Amino acid sequence: MHHSLLLGVFMTTGTGTLFVVATPIGNLQDISPRALEVLRSVALIAAEDTRHSARLMQHFGIGTPMTACHDHNERDKGERLVARLLAGDDLALISDAGTPLISDPGYHLVRQAREAGVRVSPLPGACALIAALSAAGLPSDRFAFEGFLPAKSHGRRQRLQALADESRTWMVYEAPHRLLECLDDMCEILGAERRVVLARELTKTFETLRSAPIAELADWVRGDSDQQRGECVLVVEGASVAESEEVSGETLRVLDALLQELPVKQAARLAAQITGERKNQLYQLALDRGTKNA
Known part of the structure; x- marks a missing residue:
């Protein structure tokens, strides 16, 4: 298993760790020292596009092997990567830019790793x-x-x-x-x-x-x-919330009565069914009234 001083906070077990590593979204100086240390220390980097990430690795002199893990192969590749984690290798998951899984691949690998009992550790950083x-x-x-x-x-x-x-x-x-x-x-x-x-x-x-x-x-x-x-x-910008005076007194009475007995979401849904008002409007109004009456 590959370890370093920075990774030493994790107790050594029989399995490796999957590090979910944020990379820069533009300015390369936005990568963290910890992210660089992890990328140098792991046995393998799972990258969305190895050709794209090769430029980042070359810039920082990182020679860690990479493998592609993208939308089209993630389910199958995940099984092989989890096998390596279970065998004791530490791996890093990166996307082309920013924080993995945010409109990028990685969900299936992370889920498979967690279900297998593998430690998953996020390294926060850039996110657009x-x-x-x-x-x-x-x-x-x-x-x-x-x-x-x-x-x-x-x-x-x-x-x-x-x-x-x-x-x-x-x-x-x-x-x-x-x-x-x-x-x-x-x-x-x-x-x-x-x-x-x-x-x-x-x-x-x-x-x-x-x-x-x-x-x-x-x-x-x-x-x-x-x-x-x-x-x-x-x-x-969010939609402006209707002030209480824009809702009829009868609607407010119905909403307040339901709030006495039900959670906010259910109260708003039932109030909308009873009064014909929009559910989203009543939900926000219920939140506001619950805060004021707390």
């Missing part, structure tokens, strides 16, 4: 969605991540419609060639004034963070083709 949220200037005490929206317009519009009443800040990744279409669909479904932050090429030379109402942001992207290149995160 968290980096975007931290600089967006939108509420971040509660937020939702929706990954990539469907590539085709119909599916994308359906998903946006389902998110229209979401009161938390929410985020999506979007391919650059679909960015403008996505913003136009958002404008139509969410309204022209909903605020969105475009976080593009984070940590890279042409990093852009632009905050504006959707219609204004779409026009800006339309007028500058450079903004339709590179990795994109969209951070979307």
Whole structure:
């Protein structure tokens, strides 16, 4: 088994450890000393794309063998990798950029390792969605991540419609060639004034963070083709929550009565069935009233 001083915090057992290692999303200086030590020390690195990651390894002089673990082979490859872990080898899992499993492969390997009783240890680091949220200037005490929206317009519009009443800040990744279409669909479904932050090429030379109402942001992207290149995160302002006076007194009485007997989610669902109000609206209202009455 391969060990180092930095890995010595883990008790030696008969099995190895699977390290889930975050790598830079652009600026190579964002890799941590601990991540470098682990990548040098493990027996094997499971990479989303070995050719892509070879450049990172070459830059830091890391000669650890690599094997491909991607969407198309992950289930089968996972069994062989878990066998090596059970035999005592330490392995590292990396994606092309950022934190593995966040809209990237790795879930099946991690699950197989855990089910086999193998220790799985995360090495935190760069993550595009968290980096975007931290600089967006939108509420971040509660937020939702929706990954990539469907590539085709119909599916994308359906998903946006389902998110229209979401009161938390929410985020999506979007391919650059679909960015403008996505913003136009958002404008139509969410309204022209909903605020969105475009976080593009984070940590890279042409990093852009632009905050504006959707219609204004779409026009800006339309007028500058450079903004339709590179990795994109969209951070979307949550829907405004209806104030209690916008809901009838009868609805509030029903909701409050149900909250006395039921958890918030069930109370909101039943109140929506009884009153005909939107479930998402009543759920947020129930959360707010539960906090105030606590």
